[in-house]
Amino acid sequence: MFTRREALMGVATAAILTTLPPFAVSAQADEAVINALPRVKVKLVAPPFVHAHDQVAVGGAKVVEFTMTIVEKPIILDDEGATLHAMTYDGSVPGPLMVVHQDDYVELTLINPDTNSLAHNIDFHASTGALGGGELTLINPGEQVTLRFKATRTGTFVYHCAPGGPMIPWHVVSGMSGAIMILPRDGLKDEKGAPLSYDKVFYIGENDFYIPRDESGAYKSFESAGDGYEDMLKVMRGLIPTHVVFNGAKGSLTGENAMKAKVGETVLIVHAQANRDTRPHLIGGHGDYVWEMGKFANPPAKDLETWFIRGGSAGAALYTFRQPGIYAYVNHNLIEAVELGATAHFKVEGDWNDDLMKQVDAPRAITTN
Amino acid sequence: MQRPAQILIGSVTALVMGAGALAGAGSAAPEADGARPPTVTILPGLFAYPNPGEFLRDGHPVAGPTTLVSFERPFEIMKYQVSVADYEGCVDAGACRQADAPRLRVPNNPITGVSYLDAIAYARWQSERTGQTWRLPTAMEWAFAAGERFVGDAADIENDPTNPARRWLSLYERESARGRTAAPDARVQGSFGTNTKGLADVGGNVWEWTATCYVRATLASDAPEVVSRVENCGVHVVEGRHRAYMSDFIRDGKSGGCAVGTPPDNLGFRLVREPRSRFGLAGLKRYLRGLATPATD
Numbered sequence: 226m227f228t229r230r231e232a233l234m235g236v237a238t239a240a241i242l243t244t245l246p247p248f249a250v251s252a253q254a255d256e257a258v259i260n261a262l263p264r265v266k267v268k269l270v271a272p273p274f275v276h277a278h279d280q281v282a283v284g285g286a287k288v289v290e291f292t293m294t295i296v297e298k299p300i301i302l303d304d305e306g307a308t309l310h311a312m313t314y315d316g317s318v319p320g321p322l323m324v325v326h327q328d329d330y331v332e333l334t335l336i337n338p339d340t341n342s343l344a345h346n347i348d349f350h351a352s353t354g355a356l357g358g359g360e361l362t363l364i365n366p367g368e369q370v371t372l373r374f375k376a377t378r379t380g381t382f383v384y385h386c387a388p389g390g391p392m393i394p395w396h397v398v399s400g401m402s403g404a405i406m407i408l409p410r411d412g413l414k415d416e417k418g419a420p421l422s423y424d425k426v427f428y429i430g431e432n433d434f435y436i437p438r439d440e441s442g443a444y445k446s447f448e449s450a451g452d453g454y455e456d457m458l459k460v461m462r463g464l465i466p467t468h469v470v471f472n473g474a475k476g477s478l479t480g481e482n483a484m485k486a487k488v489g490e491t492v493l494i495v496h497a498q499a500n501r502d503t504r505p506h507l508i509g510g511h512g513d514y515v516w517e518m519g520k521f522a523n524p525p526a527k528d529l530e531t532w533f534i535r536g537g538s539a540g541a542a543l544y545t546f547r548q549p550g551i552y553a554y555v556n557h558n559l560i561e562a563v564e565l566g567a568t569a570h571f572k573v574e575g576d577w578n579d580d581l582m583k584q585v586d587a588p589r590a591i592t593t594n
Numbered sequence: 595m596q597r598p599a600q601i602l603i604g605s606v607t608a609l610v611m612g613a614g615a616l617a618g619a620g621s622a623a624p625e626a627d628g629a630r631p632p633t634v635t636i637l638p639g640l641f642a643y644p645n646p647g648e649f650l651r652d653g654h655p656v657a658g659p660t661t662l663v664s665f666e667r668p669f670e671i672m673k674y675q676v677s678v679a680d681y682e683g684c685v686d687a688g689a690c691r692q693a694d695a696p697r698l699r700v701p702n703n704p705i706t707g708v709s710y711l712d713a714i715a716y717a718r719w720q721s722e723r724t725g726q727t728w729r730l731p732t733a734m735e736w737a738f739a740a741g742e743r744f745v746g747d748a749a750d751i752e753n754d755p756t757n758p759a760r761r762w763l764s765l766y767e768r769e770s771a772r773g774r775t776a777a778p779d780a781r782v783q784g785s786f787g788t789n790t791k792g793l794a795d796v797g798g799n800v801w802e803w804t805a806t807c808y809v810r811a812t813l814a815s816d817a818p819e820v821v822s823r824v825e826n827c828g829v830h831v832v833e834g835r836h837r838a839y840m841s842d843f844i845r846d847g848k849s850g851g852c853a854v855g856t857p858p859d860n861l862g863f864r865l866v867r868e869p870r871s872r873f874g875l876a877g878l879k880r881y882l883r884g885l886a887t888p889a890t891d
Contacts, residue, residue: 451842
């Protein structure tokens with residue numbers, strides 16, 4: 226299952242543990258000061274949507290309370306019926322996007338109901354210490370735990386389950402990841418420091434899944450997550466996913482579930498991938514301002530065609546739609562987009578702009594004179 | 595199942611009880627055919643049992659309490675770990691899943707590459723074919739039978755409530771120092787010798803599944819008393835050269851991920867045989883006595 230020893234994962238982490246960041250040394254929190262801060266409770270919503278939040282912080286630092294219940298449940302990944310015994314934060318794959326501002330305190334209560342079968346925890350890339358909080362949050366079915374961490378750095382950051390050893394990748398490729406966005410208190414800014422804002426935010430979690438097949442090539446189904454563990458580990462070790470999808474399943478952000486926007490609207494797209502590199506691309510559009518690495522202390526890149534999200538990170542792209550129509554938002558490894566599932570759609574309403582594009586001459590037989 | 599009496603004590607300090615309990619020596623049963631593997635009878639006795647699991651006091655991890663346990667009746671446990679040949683009999687009968695292939699599949703080697711679920715499937719088959727009751731030992735029975743070879747959890751872990759990292763660094767240093775066995779391949783039964791109770795291969799390179807669930811318990815602030823506990827029976831205690839906690843479906847200790855300790859080299863098991871019947875006169879007496887004994891495990 227989980228081991229704090231195995232969670233260390235060797236020498237790399239040993240180095241981290243022995244090199245304590247200077248500001249962490251003997252910085253005892255003044256509980257009285259933190260207790261005096263205003264507290265707000267946030268109700269999380271399922272992706273691709275994001276809970277209501279201020280882009281520019283109102284007032285000073287707060288303690289922002291979140292509750293997530295871990296849900297183990299089977300989910301269907303595609304139209305062939307491939308089934309995963311998913312492990313989820315709050316019932317969704319990916320886990321919900323949490324939004325706070327820099328200097329706020331994130332206070333998460335994590336609940337592992339006794340209807341689950343496995344121990345779980347949470348490692349916030351945004352937090353400092355204790356393996357991202359993983360050491361302090363490991364809970365058995367029937368337990369709950371509350372972790373508080375200070376949002377010291379701005380940006381979009383992955384969180385994921387990390388219960389030790391081979392349980393770590395297994396839980397992650399079983400759906401157990403999500404993201405948090407820590408906004409600067411005065412909001413997003415362009416490369417010159419001028420304010421940027423968005424009308425809508427969409428949150429896209431990309432997952433790679435490794436579903437075992439039987440001799441005939443059909444996806445195998447298992448009675449429980451544990452029953453499928455050995456077989457899934459074999460597929461995982463091949464490093465070739467059977468599915469690369471957005472929002473937990475092939476086609477979950479297309480058709481009726483396509484994301485909606487209007488010409489002139491500015492959309493922030495947060496893209497998280499906890500395990501594997503990806504390269505988002507908006508077909509027919511661009512990234513006006515892109516924090517490829519997701520960290521708002523760095524100036525955004527401009528006018529990108531495709532951006533790169535490193536496995537184990539979340540990035541953000543700001544785009545104002547200029548034309549109506551259907552836009553495909555893909556992982557621009559097109560095999561992964563089309564064959565493995567990493568495609569989402571935007572439905573954009575509004576007036577067409579001939580200046581930007583016009584079909585000057587409709588298709589017809591080639592002129593031969 | 596035998597319910598030993600136990601008293602929670604704060605440390606491993608010996609506590610003398612008035613009862614005439616003696617340190618139990620083992621006695622070997624006659625060698626027998628495949629259906630009736632050689633067993634050792636563990637005689638009644640008293641021992642200090644370091645409880646498995648994770649224990650918190652005031653929200654901070656602490657070493658588990660030690661319980662003074664009195665085994666008032668003898669019990670019978672396999673002298674050797676279940677062998678490759680034994681286990682393959684169960685596979686051939688369609689009652690067990692094939693174990694993960696070891697590099698060497700020698701009939702007289704202990705079976706390895708088996709999960710808790712495999713072990714209880716084997717116990718079920720062994721019970722059915724013999725008409726007897728065979729089951730995994732509890733961690734408490736295992737610890738008692740392991741005698742001088744019992745290790746358990748390390749208790750010398752640094753613990754600073756104001757700085758949790760001291761504990762992690764201390765654990766890390768201990769684990770790094772322990773390292774893994776130079777020769778992790780399972781060896782023929784008996785290679786690791788017998789303990790004073792007559793059990794073979796205790797603390798060799800095959801760790802053993804037990805019937806005891808992983809537990810996290812909160813201790814009272816001022817006493818070794820458990821005030822609340824959550825059992826996770828998807829994870830069981832594994833005993834051997836050191837104690838580990840493994841998910842029931844894990845077959846490979848090396849890659850399986852365990853709660854505490856360097857990963858076991860190999861996962862195997864041995865079984866306990868329940869007394870024949872509780873309905874004979876002697877059995878009835880045992881049964882009534884059992885009812886009068888506090889049930890705690």
